[in-house]
Amino acid sequence: MTSTLKNQITRIHNPSKQEFLNLWKQGQAFIINGVANQWDAYKKWSNDYLISTCGDNLVPVEAYNQTFFQNSNFDYDNFHHLKEMKLKDYLDVVNGNQKDDNISYYMAQLDFNKYFPELIKDILPPKYFTKNLKIMYFFFGFSNKKSTSTTYLHFDDVHNIFAQIRGRKKFILYPPSNYLSFYPPIGDNGSSSAWTTVAWSKVNPAKPDLESYPKFPWQDKIEVILEAGEILYIPPLWWHHVTAIEENISLTFWYPPSIKDLIAQKGFLSTFLQIAPHVIPHLIKSEVKKKLKIISSNQT
Ligand SMILES: O=C(O)CCC(=O)C(=O)O
Secondary structure: OEEOOOOOOEEEEOOOHHHHHHHHOOOOOEEEEOOHHHOHHHHHOOHHHHHHHHOOOEEEEEEEEOOHHHOOOOOHHHOEEEEEEEHHHHHHHHOOOOOOOOEEEEEEEEEHHHHOHHHHHHOOOOOOOOOOOOEEEEEEEOEOOOOEOEEEEEOOOOEEEEEEEEOOEEEEEEOOOOHHHHOOOOOOOOOOOHHHHHHEOOOOOOOOOOOOOOOOOHHHOEEEEEOOOOEEEEOOOOEEEEEEOOOEEEEEEEEOOOHHHHHHOOOHHHHHHHHHHHHHHHHHHHHHHHHHHHHHHHHO
16 A cells, blocks of 8 residues: 655555554655546646636736845845736746746745635545644746746645645655754844744755755755655655746645644654744744834834
């Protein structure tokens, strides 16, 4: 039923809920096939179909300066800004017809219910978790001569069911070992949001600079090519870096973990206890700063 080679990820075919949970308890990433390839989305979401159903939908697209990652100290707030575009105009960018060559665009992490309500009927959120789905995100990426859609190394605090609908993506995953060896930008100058500061890495795992980041656990990496119709389960707090191999569409399903999961899922509690002393004071400090700013702006 399941198969794993050394340094490779486990793959499982259309698991029952119990089979899913048995694997999930191991606290490892794994791939499910035979599920998302049954959805209408997998069969129908060509560009022509998308243009005819929601081509005029106006959506915020990430636009970022291509030189950003030449800096070694990332200021993630200046990483990208959002530009509103119709889906059909974004498809022009995907096809290489963009005017401003120094900018890379990526239609990433869009609230699926909000921006593409017409497409909801084409999918079937998997029922592996009984608790509520927090949000579904839509991604439309590409790789052409001008740019390759990339999400830099970070972790999330949710169970992530990541469904690849069209095209392929490359993932570089790291199980959460020593938190500081991923070099989050805590303590750097910059105006990044609190979560970005604690959950993003300064290291580019596609070509890690081991002189600047000597403790980076490059040898732990798990490389995965996610094919259309496959689902990747990413446990909370796992680091991941994602690049487009070609034009592709993904949908993610985010489930916040319960307190019980800290005990039930192998490695989760120890990782949580390891990162908490770094992350929690930073999040509290930034919350307090925000409140003080609001109070002082109300007084003036
Ligand atoms: O697909 C991507 O570009 C990024 C996805 C991701 O980071 C996530 O779902 O947490």
